[in-house]
Amino acid sequence: MAEDQDVVRFQNVGMRYGLGPEVLHDISFRLPKGSFHFLTGPSGAGKSSLLRLMYLAQRPSRGLVTLFGNDIATARRGALPDIRRRIGVVFQDFRLIDTMTAMENVAMPLRIAGASEAQVKEHVPELLRWVGLEDQIDARPPTLSGGQKQRVAIARAVIARPALLLADEPTGNVDAEIALRLMRLLEELNKIGTTVVVATHSEPLVARFKHRRLHLDAGELTALPGGGAQAGMA
Amino acid sequence: MIGHRAILPLSRDPASRFLPWLIAFMVWLAGLALAGAMQIQTTSDAWVKGVAGRLTMQVVPAADESAEALEARIGRALALLRETPGVARAEAMPKEAAAALLEPWLGKSALVEELPVPRMIDVVLEDGAPMDTRALGARIAAQVPGTSLEDHGLWLANLVTLAGAIQAIAFAIVGLIALAAVATVVFATKTGLAIHHEVVELLHLIGARDGFVAREFQGHAFRLGLKGGVGGFVLVAATVAVVVYLAGRVEAGLLPPIALGLAQWAALAGLAIAVALIAMITARLTVMRALARMP
Numbered sequence: 001m002a003e004d005q006d007v008v009r010f011q012n013v014g015m016r017y018g019l020g021p022e023v024l025h026d027i028s029f030r031l032p033k034g035s036f037h038f039l040t041g042p043s044g045a046g047k048s049s050l051l052r053l054m055y056l057a058q059r060p061s062r063g064l065v066t067l068f069g070n071d072i073a074t075a076r077r078g079a080l081p082d083i084r085r086r087i088g089v090v091f092q093d094f095r096l097i098d099t100m101t102a103m104e105n106v107a108m109p110l111r112i113a114g115a116s117e118a119q120v121k122e123h124v125p126e127l128l129r130w131v132g133l134e135d136q137i138d139a140r141p142p143t144l145s146g147g148q149k150q151r152v153a154i155a156r157a158v159i160a161r162p163a164l165l166l167a168d169e170p171t172g173n174v175d176a177e178i179a180l181r182l183m184r185l186l187e188e189l190n191k192i193g194t195t196v197v198v199a200t201h202s203e204p205l206v207a208r209f210k211h212r213r214l215h216l217d218a219g220e221l222t223a224l225p226g227g228g229a230q231a232g233m234a
Numbered sequence: 235m236i237g238h239r240a241i242l243p244l245s246r247d248p249a250s251r252f253l254p255w256l257i258a259f260m261v262w263l264a265g266l267a268l269a270g271a272m273q274i275q276t277t278s279d280a281w282v283k284g285v286a287g288r289l290t291m292q293v294v295p296a297a298d299e300s301a302e303a304l305e306a307r308i309g310r311a312l313a314l315l316r317e318t319p320g321v322a323r324a325e326a327m328p329k330e331a332a333a334a335l336l337e338p339w340l341g342k343s344a345l346v347e348e349l350p351v352p353r354m355i356d357v358v359l360e361d362g363a364p365m366d367t368r369a370l371g372a373r374i375a376a377q378v379p380g381t382s383l384e385d386h387g388l389w390l391a392n393l394v395t396l397a398g399a400i401q402a403i404a405f406a407i408v409g410l411i412a413l414a415a416v417a418t419v420v421f422a423t424k425t426g427l428a429i430h431h432e433v434v435e436l437l438h439l440i441g442a443r444d445g446f447v448a449r450e451f452q453g454h455a456f457r458l459g460l461k462g463g464v465g466g467f468v469l470v471a472a473t474v475a476v477v478v479y480l481a482g483r484v485e486a487g488l489l490p491p492i493a494l495g496l497a498q499w500a501a502l503a504g505l506a507i508a509v510a511l512i513a514m515i516t517a518r519l520t521v522m523r524a525l526a527r528m529p
Contacts, residue, residue, distance in 0.1 A: 109441065
């Protein structure tokens with residue numbers, strides 16, 4: 001795969017929060033367009049930090065990070081919102097806005113991108129139906145269960161058809177059937193060209209869906225326990 | 235702001251409750267200072283208009299001088315004044331008019347008639363005519379003893395300087411109040427940013443431009459500023475109305491007439507708009523600055 005087709009490329013990336021210790025060390029990998037990766041590793045390994053770098057919540061302390069061919073270190077600040085709009089994120093803590101309905105939460109990326117109300121009214125209910133929340137369109141997050149919130153968060157992440165979808169434990173709070181359905185949704189998006197990264201602790205999930213994986217341990221990309229293959233190393 | 239759907243529930247913040255009251259209080263103070271400055275300007279203009287280009291000659295009665303002799307001296311002084319180039323008009327003030335001016339202090343007693351009250355000659359100069367009032371006064375005093383010429387320009391200049399200083403202080407007060415309003419809005423906006431930090435960060439992460447987030451705060455600040463500004467203007471209007479009423483009840487010419495014209499009321503109403511705009515711009519700059527620190 002040519003490098004210019006990489007959606008994400010990390011090269012010798014290190015990251016620290018403020019003046020604290022480095023939490024990611026010499027990370028190098030690339031994610032080609034249309035790839036599907038699991039991001040695995042024990043708690044505290046740096047999965048969320050790696051995702052934060054990918055969704056531009058954090059800048060690397062060193063090394064090169066490129067997204068859609070843009071070097072993040074040198075990109076104009078004014079160009080970053082356009083890059084972020086191409087990225088859908090399912091946050092581990094959902095980050096739904098409690099004062100907005102499920103419909104409004106999911107519609108937010110469309111509204112930020114300047115979509116018309118007609119587009120919002122056409123696509124948002126359809127997607128909420130798809131994730132099984134057709135009865136909760138007007139519900140606010142405090143009245144939803146953990147699993148329902150997670151589905152709203154996933155719907156919000158995918159509503160704008162992102163080119164890169166990053167999901168942090170997207171199936172952590174849902175039952176097996178819903179988890180399967182959500183994974184199928186992510187695969188559907190992947191089939192139409194979306195590059196997907198799913199951070200998860202769930203080995204059964206990883207085993208069931210045969211996708212490549214990035215494994216982190218103590219802030220470093222490592223060989224998998226048992227010698228499994230690690231995909232996309234730069 | 236138009237067409238922008240509010241995402242952040244800023245109206246539920248504590249700052250949203252106290253900010254209009256604070257702004258109303260500030261607009262009230264600023265409005266009173268401004269109204270005072272404008273009233274002083276009006277009065278100062280009236281003074282200048284009333285006495286500019288005018289001189290007053292005093293003719294002091296000599297001891298045991300008969301009324302006829304005094305009238306004769308006044309007549310000579312009038313003649314000299316009227317033949318002076320640049321003098322448009324010179325008229326002696328009737329004795330009754332001088333007595334009327336003294337009436338508030340001395341009453342209507344017939345004794346006033348007997349007092350050696352100086353007689354006045356009102357002199358009106360031609361517009362723009364150069365006049366050495368000191369030389370004119372000396373020349374007439376040499377020919378008509380017991381006369382002196384007063385140039386109002388001297389005391390008027392001091393009065394106008396005083397009025398200007400008071401106005402400058404009033405405008406400084408308005409400026410300080412504006413600074414206080416800016417500081418209050420900065421504080422309220424930073425509080426809002428802290429309360430809604432997670433949502434602001436979320437908007438940022440899903441691709442909202444800084445201006446999009448700033449519009450949430452600036453629109454809210456504009457509404458609160460306008461609310462407080464209108465409240466403050468109502469307080470100013472009520473206060474000015476009370477002062478005008480009370481001043482109107484004061485007899486005699488001790489106070490200049492106190493009243494605000496339409497343009498001055500418009501300027502006071504403009505304070506409400508100005509404070510709303512200041513709040514809006516301050517909130518926007520505060521948010522943009524805070525967002526600029528995000529990755």
